[in-house]
Amino acid sequence: MHDITFPLRWRLALIAPALAVFTAFWLLPMTVLVHVSGDGHPLETYRALVTDARYMGSLGATVALSAAVTVATLVVSVIAGMLLARREFPGKRMLLALLTFPLAFPGVVVGFMVIMLAGRQGLIGAVSARLTGDKWVFAYSMTGLFVGYLYFSIPRVIVTVMASATKLDPSLEEAARSLGASPWQITRDVVLPGLAPGLVAAGAICFATSMGAFGTAFTLATDIDVLPMTIYTAFTLNASMVTAAGLSIILGLVTWLVLALARTMTGSAVAATA
Numbered sequence: 001m002h003d004i005t006f007p008l009r010w011r012l013a014l015i016a017p018a019l020a021v022f023t024a025f026w027l028l029p030m031t032v033l034v035h036v037s038g039d040g041h042p043l044e045t046y047r048a049l050v051t052d053a054r055y056m057g058s059l060g061a062t063v064a065l066s067a068a069v070t071v072a073t074l075v076v077s078v079i080a081g082m083l084l085a086r087r088e089f090p091g092k093r094m095l096l097a098l099l100t101f102p103l104a105f106p107g108v109v110v111g112f113m114v115i116m117l118a119g120r121q122g123l124i125g126a127v128s129a130r131l132t133g134d135k136w137v138f139a140y141s142m143t144g145l146f147v148g149y150l151y152f153s154i155p156r157v158i159v160t161v162m163a164s165a166t167k168l169d170p171s172l173e174e175a176a177r178s179l180g181a182s183p184w185q186i187t188r189d190v191v192l193p194g195l196a197p198g199l200v201a202a203g204a205i206c207f208a209t210s211m212g213a214f215g216t217a218f219t220l221a222t223d224i225d226v227l228p229m230t231i232y233t234a235f236t237l238n239a240s241m242v243t244a245a246g247l248s249i250i251l252g253l254v255t256w257l258v259l260a261l262a263r264t265m266t267g268s269a270v271a272a273t274a
Contacts, residue, residue: 030252037245049246055230059250061142062227066210069146070203073153077202078195080154081161100155107152107215114148114220115139140222148216153209157202164198204262208255227251 039045049055084096102110118124118139128136138144168191176186192199214228221229227247235244 033245033248036241037249039242045242045246046250049243049250055247058225058227058230059254061225062211062251063254065142065146065149065226066207069149069153069210070207072146072150073157073206074199074203076150077154077157077161078192078199081158082165082191084158085162085165099158102152103155105152107148107213107217108219110148110152111216111219113151114144114216118144118147140220140224142224144220145217145224145226148220149210149213152216153206156209157199157206160198160202161195164195168194200262200265204259207258211251211255211258 034042037045080099084092084099105113116122118137120135120137120139122137122139125135125137128134172190172194173186176190181189212228214232217224217226217229218232228251231244231247231251234240234247
């Protein structure tokens with residue numbers, strides 16, 4: 001094999017498009033956000049934000065919701081993804097296409113679907129009114145937002161689980177089975193550790209997406225206090241660019257910390273299974 005080396009000018013030319021995109025869509029916007037949020041007194045600005053009960057309550061609710069969505073998504077996706085990856089049955093391709101179809105929907109459409117399901121005129125309300133006499137309406141609450149986030153998170157993770165499942169070594173499961181391990185023990189000690197790197201990465205992306213999702217929250221925002229809506233209210237209704245920029249930085253930092261932790265855990269998991 002020949003070692004192919006590029007002259008310095010070619011290496012610069014090859015990396016230039018990536019640098020241009022990084023500069024235009026990350027570095028410059030983040031620089032502007034940091035500058036606006038500081039407003040000449042960055043420490044005072046961020047101290048005021050992190051000591052404000054409303055803002056920190058909104059951040060806490062956003063983190064809790066995102067964590068709940070991530071856990072529920074991983075549980076459902078592991079079960080469905082393993083079934084789809086290891087079983088052949090009539091209609092499997094159609095089912096897979098339907099499960100991944102929500103990837104094509106923007107957040108506003110997902111929010112509208114939640115309203116049609118659990119809104120004042122939704123299907124669940126109509127059925128519950130006939131069965132119990134009470135109309136169940138939860139589309140405009142954290143529960144409705146949880147359902148919406150779950151709806152567009154599951155397809156992403158199912159695809160990851162199916163890809164990871166194809167890389168598992170079947171001989172490990174056969175060896176465990178021959179030694180008398182039960183199906184639950186095989187799943188706990190062989191399958192889940194093998195899926196761990198993919199699950200951690202997919203869970204981190206699911207969490208980050210839920211933290212910053214806006215379209216669904218905006219569609220359902222009646223009784224919902226999540227940080228993207230708080231940021232939107234700050235710069236539209238209150239015309240406070242400093243507050244909006246500062247909260248955006250805080251949201252970005254929390255999400256980045258989770259992604260960094262996921263990268264560390266994924267690396268450790270890969271090393272452990274190597």
